[in-house]
């Protein structure tokens with residue numbers, strides 16, 4: 252009898268120890284997602300993350316979408332998320348290369364591993380020791396390469412000669428500075444093309460439209476525009492339409508929103524680069540899960556490609572998967 256009691260006691264002690272084990276072994280893992288701004292691109296990252304989470308039986312906790320771009324808006328949301336807790340992993344789009352280092356480091360130091368998606372901290376090289384190399388990985392587009400490819404195509408579209416203009420969002424955000432720099436690198440290959448301006452709209456479409464309208468007034472012979480993200484491109488093409496210059500000014504745009512795809516079909520935009528936000532979200536959950544459950548080593552940089560929409564392929568069945576919807 253005494254032996255049976257001892258065995259029962261031993262079983263009870265072991266079971267209670269199991270219940271005291273760390274959260275991630277207990278039940279569902281939870282991944283928090285902190286986007287950069289309310290827009291269709293960021294929503295697609297969430298969709299991809301949700302899809303992988305469902306496959307794995309993981310929970311996604313989505314933080315409030317910032318109504319505008321920038322650390323001033325994003326950091327308080329992040330701090331509230333961190334104070335509430337209840338998540339094992341963070342997927343985050345940092346809205347500044349410098350400003351997000353300290354707030355994210357605080358979360359990291361509380362024991363939350365993270366992956367930055369779409370944008371990175373510092374120069375994005377998380378493989379060398381630095382104040383910003385604590386995220387496990389950057390998962391996002393090769394923006395420099397994309398900007399370069401856009402530049403080459405726009406140059407061809409304008410016959411390799413004439414004035415071009417860049418409308419972009421911020422000077423301190425890795426994604427859009429990469430696009431700008433890649434585009435400028437391509438322009439160096441075309442001595443007869445002149446970049447007459449670069450404007451920063453701070454991720455506001457109305458500002459982009461206003462800036463483009465002013466640039467067109469000063470340069471009525473402008474030949475091409477690169478809008479580096481959806482707000483920039485949507486604002487830019489509206490200004491061109493309003494100025495009655497549709498077709499005369501070629502527009503290369505970034506981000507495959509329904510608006511830009513319709514504009515491409517209508518001849519108001521001439522090229523659309525689609526990123527792969529669904530894949531970005533999907534991969535972030537996949538790698539985070541492998542890290543938490545198997546201790547897998549996460550590659551520091553995971554780069555899904557991009558896809559170019561032109562008027563020739565915009566209606567092809569195969570192209571439809573790249574639209575952000």
Ligand code: T6T
Nearest residue numbers: 290292369426480481482506
């Ligand atoms: O272009 C995307 C994203 O890649 C960029 O970092 C910020 O702007 C978007 O979200 C589009 O609005």
